Amino acid sequence: MNESSSSQSRPCVLVFSGLDPSGGAGIGADIEAIGATGAHALSVITALTVQDNDKVYAVNSVDADIIARQADVLIQKIPVAAVKIGIVGNRANAETIADVIRRLRQKQPDLPLVLDTVLGSGHGFALSDGLPEYALSPLIGLATLITPNLPEAKRLYPRSDDIEEQAKYLLSLGARDVLVKGGHGNDVNSVVNCWFTGNRSKEWKWTRIGGEFHGTGCTLASAIAGYLACGMSMEVALEKGQELTQTALAKAFSVADGQKIPGRHICREF
Template structure:
């Protein structure tokens, strides 16, 4: 019998996300990003979407029992070093995912969980049955990191326009860290991403690149999850994930008119300058 401990291997990220047939966002983006930063994705599809590189036309959640069955077959055999969650499709799927995470944390209490709070497409199409905020609410308290963009942070805490208060709300729900992504901010030539945790706040400022991109949030959250799976500390994973995502956007390509696809196939260089 082969001794697997002597073979080349990769840390695995269990991914729950929707299928985007354009290949720009969702599970396709997750697989590419996680693989590019040195980990391996275990993809469990939460929903079948109808979309191109610009517009979502329909979202069809998979059956929660099928989702749970897929995940449990995987975790019975394959060690999982992180979990990444994108769109869940509905509350039933979110609850099933929460059950799988609870099982994993019985053996790995510190298992990193990255929740990308995808509430709608970039053009505003809802990506869950009913109210997307309700669909994901049970997962916020399980997350090691929550990664809302500015509109999502506002929808999750509509009582204030202050991102600090929005982040504090998510931290109060049980999230350990919050990265508020500033891509939807004012077009002043830069993008400011803000990391909030129990110990304070840190900002990163990035050059705003020309054009529109499909799957940016999926790409960033998955890269961070890939780094966390490999044992990176949170600040290191956030910093390297953002550097790598910025490079992927700089390498974006077109498949049709409209939003570009991030160039996620490039191997990472942890010492690269942006």
């Protein structure tokens, strides 16, 4: 390594996420996707899971005090340019993470926070102790961006099937931006993702790539967080995050029968 490369630095994303031993989702996906954007992931583990590339068998939440200690050691020394949150494990962990965010924002009021509202695995296994919606609630009002898929948006606001009304509800709770992901939609040829912020909305339509994938939502939310950490605007980060995810799905590979792993490592732009 020459002197110029050793002196390079990267903006850091503080990530709160679960450990997926298969490497398809969770912290492994976060690290790869954030690295592909040119940022670096600071990894705080919230839960230890038992899963393969298809199915979750168990989730064991990390003690909230350990989460606090992991985060405190990092933020005392390393500048944080963005935060990304995946599964939190339980309500106590969410409250601990919320406290970390509030302390960071005392010095960085505009610190971006991407909240991936993971309420269950792709096959419906609950990824937190108790009701996942309740576990996440301390974080929704702190989020810069929330990224629910269609079933999650419905669970977070069950009074309506209209995604605009669902998004407006989340905005009313304090979130600044909402991206409703359309991967669970019925269109077999395309995926439509819809962004809502203030009185504005925008949609992106992407070609649906055939197959089943493990960690798509983690990839997208983490890529967006990485681009925000690199100083991009929300709209640009959303665009580039979706482009990266689309490329990762196109480059997906198999580790066993079942869901493929997105090729996030192939997406590096630098």
